[in-house]
Amino acid sequence: MTLLQVEDLRAYYRTEVYGISRSVRAVDGVSLVLNHNEIYGIAGESSCGKTTLIKVISGTIKPPLRVESGSVRYNFKAFDVDMLNIDEDDLRLNVRWKEISYVMQGSMSVLNPVRKIIRTFEDIVKTHQGLPDKKLFLEHTRTHVRTLGLPADVLNLYPHQLSGGMRQRVAIALATVFHPSLIIADEPTTALDVVVQRGVLHMLKAIQEQSANTVLLVTHDLAVHANVADRVGIMYAGRIVEEAPTRIIFNEPRHPYTQHLIQSLPVIGDKSPKASLSGAPPSLANPPSGCRFHPRCPMAMEICLTETPEMIRLTPQHRVACHLMTGARA
Amino acid sequence: MSENEKLLDVQNVMVSFHVGGWIGGGRLAAVNNVSFALEAAKPEIFTLAGESGSGKTTLARLLLHDLDPTTGKILFEGRDLATIKKRKDVMEFMRKVQPVFQNPFDTFSPLSHVEDYLFDTAVNFGLAPNRRSAAPVVDEALHQVGLSLDEVSQRYPHELSGGQIQRVSVARALIPQPRLILADEPVSMVDASLRMSIVNLFRKLRDEQEVSVIYITHDLATAYYISDRIAIMLRGSVVESGSVEAVLDRPRHPYTQLLQESVPKPAAADREQWAKEIKLGALEITEYRQVGCKYASRCPHVMDICRTADPPDLEVDGRMVKCYLYTNDAKQGVERSAHLEDYKTI
Numbered sequence: 001m002t003l004l005q006v007e008d009l010r011a012y013y014r015t016e017v018y019g020i021s022r023s024v025r026a027v028d029g030v031s032l033v034l035n036h037n038e039i040y041g042i043a044g045e046s047s048c049g050k051t052t053l054i055k056v057i058s059g060t061i062k063p064p065l066r067v068e069s070g071s072v073r074y075n076f077k078a079f080d081v082d083m084l085n086i087d088e089d090d091l092r093l094n095v096r097w098k099e100i101s102y103v104m105q106g107s108m109s110v111l112n113p114v115r116k117i118i119r120t121f122e123d124i125v126k127t128h129q130g131l132p133d134k135k136l137f138l139e140h141t142r143t144h145v146r147t148l149g150l151p152a153d154v155l156n157l158y159p160h161q162l163s164g165g166m167r168q169r170v171a172i173a174l175a176t177v178f179h180p181s182l183i184i185a186d187e188p189t190t191a192l193d194v195v196v197q198r199g200v201l202h203m204l205k206a207i208q209e210q211s212a213n214t215v216l217l218v219t220h221d222l223a224v225h226a227n228v229a230d231r232v233g234i235m236y237a238g239r240i241v242e243e244a245p246t247r248i249i250f251n252e253p254r255h256p257y258t259q260h261l262i263q264s265l266p267v268i269g270d271k272s273p274k275a276s277l278s279g280a281p282p283s284l285a286n287p288p289s290g291c292r293f294h295p296r297c298p299m300a301m302e303i304c305l306t307e308t309p310e311m312i313r314l315t316p317q318h319r320v321a322c323h324l325m326t327g328a329r330a
Numbered sequence: 331m332s333e334n335e336k337l338l339d340v341q342n343v344m345v346s347f348h349v350g351g352w353i354g355g356g357r358l359a360a361v362n363n364v365s366f367a368l369e370a371a372k373p374e375i376f377t378l379a380g381e382s383g384s385g386k387t388t389l390a391r392l393l394l395h396d397l398d399p400t401t402g403k404i405l406f407e408g409r410d411l412a413t414i415k416k417r418k419d420v421m422e423f424m425r426k427v428q429p430v431f432q433n434p435f436d437t438f439s440p441l442s443h444v445e446d447y448l449f450d451t452a453v454n455f456g457l458a459p460n461r462r463s464a465a466p467v468v469d470e471a472l473h474q475v476g477l478s479l480d481e482v483s484q485r486y487p488h489e490l491s492g493g494q495i496q497r498v499s500v501a502r503a504l505i506p507q508p509r510l511i512l513a514d515e516p517v518s519m520v521d522a523s524l525r526m527s528i529v530n531l532f533r534k535l536r537d538e539q540e541v542s543v544i545y546i547t548h549d550l551a552t553a554y555y556i557s558d559r560i561a562i563m564l565r566g567s568v569v570e571s572g573s574v575e576a577v578l579d580r581p582r583h584p585y586t587q588l589l590q591e592s593v594p595k596p597a598a599a600d601r602e603q604w605a606k607e608i609k610l611g612a613l614e615i616t617e618y619r620q621v622g623c624k625y626a627s628r629c630p631h632v633m634d635i636c637r638t639a640d641p642p643d644l645e646v647d648g649r650m651v652k653c654y655l656y657t658n659d660a661k662q663g664v665e666r667s668a669h670l671e672d673y674k675t676i
Contacts, residue, residue, distance in 0.1 A: 045521040046492065164382060193381040193548040194592040198608060205605075220522050223551075223594035227604045250597055257523075264526050265596040266551040268578050274555070276527035280491035296523075 002075060003181060003214050004034040004057065009070035011056045014063075024285045026052035026065075028238035031311070034182070037212040039205070041229030041246070043222055043261070045281050049238040050218050054184055057216070058100055059083045059091050074099070076181050097128050101175035103168075103204075105187040110171050111159040117170055118155040124177060141177075148173050148203060165196030169203055176207055183208075184216045189224065201228050222261055226250055231317070234258050237282050237292040240311075244318040254320045256297050291323065299324060335408065337370040337509060337542055338393070343402035345388055358618050360388040361399070362566035363640075368510070370407070373540045375532060377553040377574065379589070380563035386546050389563070390514050393544065394429055395420070407509075425455050428503035432515040434495040437502075438487040444495065445483050448472075448502050455506040471501040474539065475531055493524025500531060504539070511535070514546045529556050550593050554578050562586050565617050565624035567640075572649025582651045585625045623654070631655055 008031055013024040026049040034040050044050050052065065061067060061084075072083035076099050086095070104110055111120055121141050122131065131137055142152045150169055159167060168188060175183055185204060189197040205228060208215050217229055225232045226246060233243040234257065242255040253259045264274045279296040282288055288295050294304040301323060309321045345361040362385075368376060378386050391397040392404060395411050404411045406423065414423050431437050438444050448468045449461045458464035469479040475497040487495055496516060503511050513532065517525045529552050535541045547553055553560060554574055561571035562585065570583040581587045594604055609628045617624050626636040635654050644656045 045523055194550065194594075195381055195588060195608065198592040198594075198604065202605070202608070221594070222522070223596040226596050227594045227601050261522060262596065264523070266526075266529075266555040267596060268551055268554045268590065268593060271555060273530070274526050276493075276525070276530060277523045280494060280524070281521060 001036045002033050003036050004032075004075075005071075005073045006030060006032045006057065007071045007073075009053075009056060009072065010068040011052055011061070011065060011070075012068055013052075013065050022285060025238055025287060026284055027056065028287075030070075030235075030238075030240055032233060032240060032243070034214050034216065036181070036214060037208075038230045039208055039215045039217055039228055041225035041232040042216065042218045042235055043220060043225055043232060044235030045220060047281055047284065048235045049284065050235055051186065053235075054102075054186055054216070054218060057083070058102060058184060059086065059095070074182075093128065097124060097175075097180065098178045099180050100182045100184065101178075101180045103171050103175045103183065103185040103188050105190055110174075111167065113159050116156055116158055117162075120174065121155070121177065124174060128178065144177060145173055148176070148207065163196075165192050165200055168192065168196075168200050172200070172204060172207070176211075179211050180213065182214045182216065184218070186218045187220070188217070190219065190221070197224070204228070222265060234261070237287055238284055239292065239321065240319075241293065241322070242318075242320045248315075248318055254314065254318075254325060255293075255322045256299050256324070257293050260298075291321075335370045336367045336405065337407060338368040339405040339408075340364060340366050340393075341403050341405070343389075343392060343399045343404060345385075345392065345397065346400050356619070359566050360618075361385045361392065363402070364389065364563075364566075364568050365402075366561060366568070366571065368542050368544075370509075373536050373542045374558040375536055375543045375545055375556050377545045377547060377557040377560040378563060379547055379550055379553055379560060381548060381589075383565070384563040385566040386563055387514060388566075390429075390512055390544075390546055393512055394427060395423060421455070425506040426509045428506065428508040428511050430496075430500055430503050430511060430513040430516050433519045434492065434499045435487055435519075437499045438495065440487055442486075443484055444487055444490065444498055445479065445485075448498070448505060451502055451505045457506065467505060468501075471504045472498070474504055474535070475501045476527075477501065491524065492520045493527055496520050496528050497531065500528070500535075504535070504541075508541060510542045510544065512544045512546070515548075516545070517552060518547070518549065525552070532556055550578060550589060562589065565620075567624065567652060568650075569625070569652045570649060576647060576649045580647065582646050582649065582656065583625075583653050584629045584631055584655070588628075623652075 008029055009027055010029060011027040013026060015022050030053060042050055055061065055065065056067060057072060067084055074081040074083060081095060118141065125131055125137060141155065145155060146152055150173060154162065154166065154170060162170065189200050192200060201224065204215060229246050231243065231245050232249045233240045234255065236257050242258045249258065250262060253262050260277055264276065266274065277296050282292055290306045291304040291309050294300040297304065303323050309323045311319050311321045312325050313319050343361055343364050344359055346357040346359045348355060349358045350356060368374065378389060380386055392399055395414060398412060414420055438447055445468065449464050452458050452464040452467045453461060457467050465479060472478055472482065477497055482498060517528050520528055532543050533556050536543060545553065545557055557574045559572065560574045560577050561568045562577065564585050570577055570586045577586060578590055581590045588608065591603060620626065622638050623636040623641050626632050633654060641652050641654045644651050646656045
């Protein structure tokens with residue numbers, strides 16, 4: 001059962017100043033499917049298009065970002081939505097927060113610093129549902145927060161009185177008030193230390209298991225994906241280069257970029273020298289020709305310079321975009 | 331210089347800050363009775379690890395002579411930092427101890443070329459009389475980090491990748507030829523595919539340039555990869571310290587055990603252990619104020635004695651552990667609490 005179907009999505013940032021136009025091809029031909037009841041992980045370096053992909057998926061498309069082609073379709077329980085052709089009011093009232101919610105990296109900037117946490121809850125509920133009975137709302141919010149394992153006292157505190165981990169958990173509680181079908185978590189634990197990260201991710205996972213919804217977890221930390229995600233997609237320079245169930249990605253990575261990322265992860269108990277990739281992530285305003293990884297790829301061939309590799313299905317669950325795979329088949 | 335001279339000697343340092351208002355306020359020991367030393371003859375990478383709010387950065391400020399300890403003292407090359415007051419002495423100290431900060435894009439001004447800062451450092455520390463003659467000094471420092479002056483000259487910070495610019499900031503720290511580099515979370519902002527280049531660079535500096543590095547981080551996996559010794563901090567105190575293999579392969583303090591277990595393993599097979607339920611810390615202030623062991627409220631092996639007084643520093647299996655579990659009197663208590671643990675799981 002699919003929740004979201006993205007097909008050949010291309011979203012570019014286009015700017016035109018004094019007749020000179022520039023385009024940054026942040027998402028360039030991404031296809032992906034999210035199922036109900038799973039945690040899908042997207043991994044990639046900064047400026048590989050992760051955040052742009054999320055923006056398009058969540059319907060936050062504002063100039064200079066423009067969708068050039070492709071489609072983003074949702075099948076929610078009650079209704080279907082075509083994200084690229086939806087009325088802004090409809091999106092705000094019926095989809096955002098009720099069906100799709102968003103947990104951001106800097107939770108400090110999500111919460112209003114001059115209002116108590118409970119007021120932020122109130123704002124959200126008022127906007128999306130209306131607030132006829134304040135007593136009932138308070139009771140619901142308290143139970144909601146408590147079921148997530150947070151003390152109900154946090155509701156009467158200001159954001160600065162909470163620690164980073166607590167704030168992030170409050171942000172998750174806010175994102176789940178209406179039990180949405182899709183929770184997008186963009187680097188939810190990047191600023192946190194390992195113990196708190198573990199706590200926050202446990203909470204996210206528990207919520208997912210309870211309400212059987214979908215979580216799109218975006219982080220550059222592969223070790224987090226190994227422990228949380230059901231399926232992982234690796235992004236490089238605006239494209240998904242490999243996608244497979246977590247176990248397969250870590251045990252049999254096929255794309256040279258994935259292989260490098262996994263080999264270079266430091267592990268406790270292993271002091272052997274680990275190499276770093278040469279070169280830097282490419283600029284999306286002027287990406288390399290052919291396979292975008294070829295300038296840094298240790299196994300680059302002639303064909304990689306000119307032709308973009310197609311996405312190939314090795315197994316029904318495992319997709320790779322690399323010429324080495326086609327070579328192996330031919 | 332004699333054999334056993336110490337490069338850096340931190341002796342029973344304590345820093346306390348005032349928190350709260352005039353009434354009902356109190357003092358909070360952000361760094362509590364910390365001691366460690368780095369040998370001058372043997373350069374090494376020493377890691378200070380711990381969760382946020384454990385006093386790592388306060389300790390770093392102490393070592394950079396940015397903050398004076400409330401009690402205790404810090405000796406650098408045998409000289410007490412508190413006696414370094416004159417401008418000339420401070421410059422001399424700054425020349426020998428250099429920092430590398432977390433976010434390289436904050437380190438450099440976005441409005442000037444990156445090499446300006448390098449030239450300024452060279453001139454200010456008197457390695458070259460003027461900017462024109464500083465070029466070879468700057469170029470040499472950049473070569474040590476695998477870059478060259480041609481590559482970075484006339485470039486603004488935003489034109490370099492995160493890995494490159496962090497290497498430039500390490501190069502800047504290397505210009506005055508320091509004995510000690512203090513790196514506060516140097517890789518947490520750097521992309522995964524470039525992270526190892528920075529980490530490997532610190533290794534190279536230790537081996538080839540004989541620079542000691544104090545590596546402050548909460549990332550235990552990279553700490554294990556590069557460091558020789560490690561100290562685990564919790565709410566201002568060092569709870570376990572020793573060689574990195576001993577501490578992280580076989581942690582003894584319950585807090586280190588939790589930390590080590592919480593590092594997500596990059597193999598999909600070990601998910602069960604990481605998924606075990608954990609207890610997160612209460613508000614930082616309440617834990618700081620706690621009498622006795624600061625970990626008592628979260629510790630699975632907690633005993634009555636833990637809540638009465640600070641645990642002693644004990645020598646266990648070649649490392650220092652600050653925990654009552656390893657005192658002789660407590661041995662029986664351990665068995666009892668281990669038994670209780672079994673009971674809970676049933």
